[in-house]
Amino acid sequence: MSGATRVLVLNSGSSSVKYQLIDMADGARLASGLVERIGERQGRIKHEPTGHPQRERYEAFPDHTAALGAVADELAEDGLGLDSPRLAAIGHRAVHGGTRFTEPTLVTDEVVEQLRELIPLAPLHNPANITGIEVARKLRPDLPQVAVFDTAFHAGMPEYAARYAIDKATADAHQVRRYGFHGTSHQYVSRRTAQLLGASPEAVNVIVLHLGNGASASAVAGGRCVDTSMGLTPLEGLVMGTRSGDLDPAVVLHLHRVGGMSVDEIDALLNRRSGMLGLCGDNDMREIGRRMDEGDHDARLAFDIYVHRLRKYIGAYYAVLGRVDAVVFTAGVGENDPAVREAALTGMDSLGIEVDPVRNAVRGGSPRLISTDSSRVKVAVVPTDEELEIAQQTFAVVRRSSASEQP
Numbered sequence: 016m017s018g019a020t021r022v023l024v025l026n027s028g029s030s031s032v033k034y035q036l037i038d039m040a041d042g043a044r045l046a047s048g049l050v051e052r053i054g055e056r057q058g059r060i061k062h063e064p065t066g067h068p069q070r071e072r073y074e075a076f077p078d079h080t081a082a083l084g085a086v087a088d089e090l091a092e093d094g095l096g097l098d099s100p101r102l103a104a105i106g107h108r109a110v111h112g113g114t115r116f117t118e119p120t121l122v123t124d125e126v127v128e129q130l131r132e133l134i135p136l137a138p139l140h141n142p143a144n145i146t147g148i149e150v151a152r153k154l155r156p157d158l159p160q161v162a163v164f165d166t167a168f169h170a171g172m173p174e175y176a177a178r179y180a181i182d183k184a185t186a187d188a189h190q191v192r193r194y195g196f197h198g199t200s201h202q203y204v205s206r207r208t209a210q211l212l213g214a215s216p217e218a219v220n221v222i223v224l225h226l227g228n229g230a231s232a233s234a235v236a237g238g239r240c241v242d243t244s245m246g247l248t249p250l251e252g253l254v255m256g257t258r259s260g261d262l263d264p265a266v267v268l269h270l271h272r273v274g275g276m277s278v279d280e281i282d283a284l285l286n287r288r289s290g291m292l293g294l295c296g297d298n299d300m301r302e303i304g305r306r307m308d309e310g311d312h313d314a315r316l317a318f319d320i321y322v323h324r325l326r327k328y329i330g331a332y333y334a335v336l337g338r339v340d341a342v343v344f345t346a347g348v349g350e351n352d353p354a355v356r357e358a359a360l361t362g363m364d365s366l367g368i369e370v371d372p373v374r375n376a377v378r379g380g381s382p383r384l385i386s387t388d389s390s391r392v393k394v395a396v397v398p399t400d401e402e403l404e405i406a407q408q409t410f411a412v413v414r415r416s417s418a419s420e421q422p
């Protein structure tokens with residue numbers, strides 16, 4: 016591996032692939048990009064070679080194999096192709112690791128098989144992750160591939176937070192427990208927040224609100240996750256773009272028994288046609304904001320439901336942590352939507368949380384405080400970087416395994 020210090024990270028989602036090529040010798044990002052709308056009539060690839068103009072192309076990517084082929088071609092065009100001897104490894108986001116995977120893991124046939132077995136618990140995510148791994152292994156069979164799991168950061172949650180209050184034997188027989196997701200983001204953002212506060216991660220308690228298409232909250236005490244809002248699958252918790260989040264489990268039984276819906280229909284309803292999309296017909300918060308400005312009632316109500324759920328989790332995790340040093344917003348909505356941030360925290364002065372409206376309105380791409388100077392609890396916006404975190408964890412695995420191979 017001598018001289019090979021670059022890591023390619025692939026974050027394969029249900030209809031997109033995000034990627035970054037990072038040189039771990041100096042942390043330099045050499046290229047990054049995004050393939051969107053895979054499987055649709057027209058997709059898009061946006062490729063940004065660092066220091067050079069970005070390239071954007073519209074074309075159909077029928078599946079993830081085609082999308083990853085396009086990523087490889089774009090990288091090759093900048094002399095950063097997958098055949099480069101400087102590439103040390105490919106790191107993959109893997110969403111559900113079950114009870115088996117709680118650490119970044121070198122990919123083998125057996126690991127892929129286990130990921131396949133976990134598909135029922137992450138139906139929107141694990142299939143795409145597996146395709147990403149398979150394509151990358153075909154392109155560079157000689158290269159270490161590392162899977163970094165969304166569930167890993169939450170694996171150390173106390174058992175009282177991880178267990179559901181159902182019959183113990185049944186839960187154990189089917190590995191029914193709360194796993195939590197977006198862990199790479201919660202880990203990265205909580206650590207970055209500590210840095211922003213000038214403290215060590217061990218010294219701070221933070222509530223992280225990862226609000227993207229999928230959304231989750233976590234309570235992080237001294238660098239360790241003590242509770243998180245997603246559960247057995249990425250369906251529990253906050254209201255999301257297309258997912259319902261929390262509901263009375265009897266809703267499922269009712270829709271089946273009385274509504275006559277099949278289990279698969281209910282699954283599709285709750286995962287793909289609920290959340291903001293189900294409530295108002297749009298799942299993009301930008302569009303919802305525009306509609307609210309025009310006085311649209313459904314958009315307003317959807318926003319209020321979204322915010323109400325968020326406030327409940329903030330209150331709950333405040334109580335779980337006891338002392339909160341910071342509330343931090345991240346991911347697409349959290350980083351870009353001042354209206355959500357303000358609505359989520361308004362009226363919490365008695366909890367020591369005061370948002371500064373001017374700071375909150377400022378747009379920017381770097382970690383920043385948006386609380387007033389007198390706010391006892393700091394409020395921050397910290398852009399997440401799951402790809403950087405995956406690259407670091409991937410490189411650490413590769414270095415460890417090559418060190419252990421030395422005679």
Ligand SMILES: Nc1ncnc2c1ncn2[C@@H]1O[C@H](COP(=O)(O)OP(=O)(O)O)[C@@H](O)[C@H]1O
Nearest residue numbers: 226227228229298299300301346347348351352
């Ligand atoms: N400027 C913005 N204002 C409000 N919401 C935004 C803005 N930009 C992006 N978003 C929201 O972020 C979401 C995507 O977040 P992201 O973290 O990229 O999601 P994912 O990684 O789950 O695909 C979009 O669906 C949209 O709702």
Ligand SMILES: CC(=O)OP(=O)(O)O
Nearest residue numbers: 196197227228229249
């Ligand atoms: C786990 C999850 O919900 O991921 P995403 O937000 O990428 O959909």
Ligand SMILES: [Mg+2]
Nearest residue numbers: 227228229346
């Ligand atoms: Mg995401």
